[in-house]
Amino acid sequence: MSLLEDLALALQSGDDTRVPRLTADALEAGVPPQEVLDGGLIAGMAVVGRRFRDYEIFLPDVLLAARAMDAGVQVLKPHFLEGEMTGAGTVVLGTVRGDLHDIGKNLVGIMLKGAGFKVVDLGKNVAPAAFIDAALEHDAQVIGMSALLTTTAPMMAEVTGLLKERGLGSRIRTIAGGAPMSRELATDLGADAYAFDATSAVERIQALVDAPS
Amino acid sequence: MNVELRVDDLIPRPREVLAAQGVPPGVTLSPRLEALAADALALLAASAEPRGVVEPISREEFGVLLAEAEGNAHDPVVGWIHPRAEGLGLFAGTLGRRVSDEIEGLLAGGEYPLAVSLDAAASRMTDHTSRALATAWRERLLRSGEADGDTRVLGYSPGYCGWHVSGQRPLFARLRPERIGITLNDACLMHPLKSVSGVLVGGPASVHRFETGFTFCDACRDRSCVARMRSFDDDRTSNGSTPP
Numbered sequence: 228m229s230l231l232e233d234l235a236l237a238l239q240s241g242d243d244t245r246v247p248r249l250t251a252d253a254l255e256a257g258v259p260p261q262e263v264l265d266g267g268l269i270a271g272m273a274v275v276g277r278r279f280r281d282y283e284i285f286l287p288d289v290l291l292a293a294r295a296m297d298a299g300v301q302v303l304k305p306h307f308l309e310g311e312m313t314g315a316g317t318v319v320l321g322t323v324r325g326d327l328h329d330i331g332k333n334l335v336g337i338m339l340k341g342a343g344f345k346v347v348d349l350g351k352n353v354a355p356a357a358f359i360d361a362a363l364e365h366d367a368q369v370i371g372m373s374a375l376l377t378t379t380a381p382m383m384a385e386v387t388g389l390l391k392e393r394g395l396g397s398r399i400r401t402i403a404g405g406a407p408m409s410r411e412l413a414t415d416l417g418a419d420a421y422a423f424d425a426t427s428a429v430e431r432i433q434a435l436v437d438a439p440s
Numbered sequence: 441m442n443v444e445l446r447v448d449d450l451i452p453r454p455r456e457v458l459a460a461q462g463v464p465p466g467v468t469l470s471p472r473l474e475a476l477a478a479d480a481l482a483l484l485a486a487s488a489e490p491r492g493v494v495e496p497i498s499r500e501e502f503g504v505l506l507a508e509a510e511g512n513a514h515d516p517v518v519g520w521i522h523p524r525a526e527g528l529g530l531f532a533g534t535l536g537r538r539v540s541d542e543i544e545g546l547l548a549g550g551e552y553p554l555a556v557s558l559d560a561a562a563s564r565m566t567d568h569t570s571r572a573l574a575t576a577w578r579e580r581l582l583r584s585g586e587a588d589g590d591t592r593v594l595g596y597s598p599g600y601c602g603w604h605v606s607g608q609r610p611l612f613a614r615l616r617p618e619r620i621g622i623t624l625n626d627a628c629l630m631h632p633l634k635s636v637s638g639v640l641v642g643g644p645a646s647v648h649r650f651e652t653g654f655t656f657c658d659a660c661r662d663r664s665c666v667a668r669m670r671s672f673d674d675d676r677t678s679n680g681s682t683p684p
């Protein structure tokens with residue numbers, strides 16, 4: 228078995244002791260950092276994502292794998308120049324103003340990182356303009372908004388409205404998620420996409436990034 | 441009345457914690473998952489400070505309080521149920537701030553698996569807190585002669601079943617859960633997050649039964665009402681309270 232295959236397997240089993248060690252071994256053996264990232268860590272997380280989608284493994288397994296991936300990425304980081312590790316794209320995430328629920332949003336962030344995205348997590352109770360400012364600052368392709376309450380979900384319309392007002396609607400796409408959300412409501416609030424859960428959020432965001440602006 | 445709540449009585453089982461994260465019953469667990477659930481429960485036991493309060497309210501007063509919520513469905517479930525109740529009590533319960541602080545700290549430190557497990561465990565414990573408050577309310581109704589052995593107590597909360605979340609405002613104005621450390625923000629969100637509030641409705645099982653054909657049922661992802669109603673048939677050893 229190759230070092231990268233071994234690394235991908237260690238990641239799939241959520242072994243956050245072996246993953247950083249195997250990452251370092253691969254680098255020491257002369258494997259280019261990008262190859263270690265793509266062929267070891269991201270490849271391993273892709274298998275984790277597929278198995279999760281197919282109900283072969285469960286959320287805690289995914290989170291253990293994500294933590295192991297983080298440990299591997301920490302080893303890789305010094306081998307990349309600043310900004311070089313953007314990978315699949317950049318996403319700004321946050322729970323909208325007035326809402327303090329963020330576990331779902333955090334899960335989306337973890338899954339996105341596992342899929343190779345750079346995630347700028349603004350946390351909770353995020354003002355509409357802060358989403359847009361962060362997206363511009365980090366050159367993000369997508370803004371992900373989360374809300375758990377029917378009272379806070381409408382705040383998403385302020386974000387999408389502001390984007391439109393500033394002529395950024397085609398450059399920065401938006402996705403909405405959270406308990407009160409539905410495809411119809413997301414559309415009504417001006418979002419480009421809706422995600423039912425963290426797994427579908429990654430798929431929808433990938434589609435938004437891939438779609439021509 | 442303040443209700444005495446003990447951590448040991450409310451702590452969920454490891455399988456509940458995993459079930460709350462989508463792990464089906466019967467699945468063989470890896471040692472890592474077992475350890476994760478055990479760690480989360482140990483942390484929960486060390487950080488939870490459960491507190492609860494229940495106060496009686498008449499049917500008429502509750503009708504007024506319910507109507508004060510902005511944006512209720514025209515047919516909220518509790519609006520249909522409460523006029524037939526034997527005893528109504530506004531309730532609130534919380535696990536306290538430390539649990540939320542622990543979850544946030546773990547997330548900030550990249551300990552996602554434990555953070556999410558603790559969050560799931562705390563959510564289950566919040567449900568158990570509701571159940572403990574329902575049990576306490578039923579005992580009070582029995583003592584006062586307002587209920588008999590067939591009385592079931594269920595909780596109904598703003599934000600569910602057609603009762604708009606803005607119903608939290610009149611509920612808080614009346615119950616004052618601030619005295620047990622729960623506050624409400626402008627969006628009607630409770631803080632600490634692991635808190636629960638609503639009305640406890642006592643009455644025979646028939647009071648709580650309804651067809652899930654209300655205007656808002658189509659959009660509901662929860663459907664726990666069905667399990668709650670089914671528990672009347674399944675639970676032969678029930679003490680008469682069912683988790684809200």
